[in-house]
Amino acid sequence: MRYLLTLHMNPTLWATLTDEQKNGVYEGHGTFIKLVTESGEMVETKALAEPAETKTVRVKDGKAQTETGPFVDAATFLCGYYVVDVESEARAVELAAQIPDAAYTAVEVRAVVHEG
Template sequence: MRYLLTLHMNPTLWDTLTDDQKNGVYEGHGHFTKLITDSGEMVGTKALAEPVETKTVRVKDGSTHVQNGAFIETEAFFCGFYLVDVETEARAVELAAMIPDAQYTAVEVRKVVHEG
């Protein structure tokens, strides 16, 4: 079963972390990526740009409208993900807890129900 483990960043919280804590998160991602690659559970991972670099597109009455910024204006934002292929949901939750960001913010575990 495939699960998307989504990461969310709160810049205000991130700014309160020490350099050692931030480096721990960065290094932790390297260790986590190696762990799930070595175990064969890694499908893919991506880090995303901050909302200020985002475009939100809407089509209304056949006209395309482009807005700078994220769809939802909130302090925390979707910043990346891991896509894993695991035997059980419990394993996906176990992996989510190993992601270093989980000690500072939430990691969402969502089952993939369709792939094109």
């Protein structure tokens, strides 16, 4: 079963971390990627741009309207994800706990119910 492990960033919290803690997060992702690649559970991973670089598109009266910025104005934002192919939800949760961001913010585990 495939699961999406989403990473969420809180810039205010991130700013309070020491350089050593930030480097630990970066290095921890390398370790995590190695773990899930070697186990054969890695499907893909992506890091996403900050909300300031986001374009939000809405269609009104049949015309596309584009705004700069995120859809949701919130303290945290989606900053990346992993897709893993594991035997159980419990394994997906176990892997999510090993993502270094989990020490500072939430990692959401969501089953993939359709792929196109």
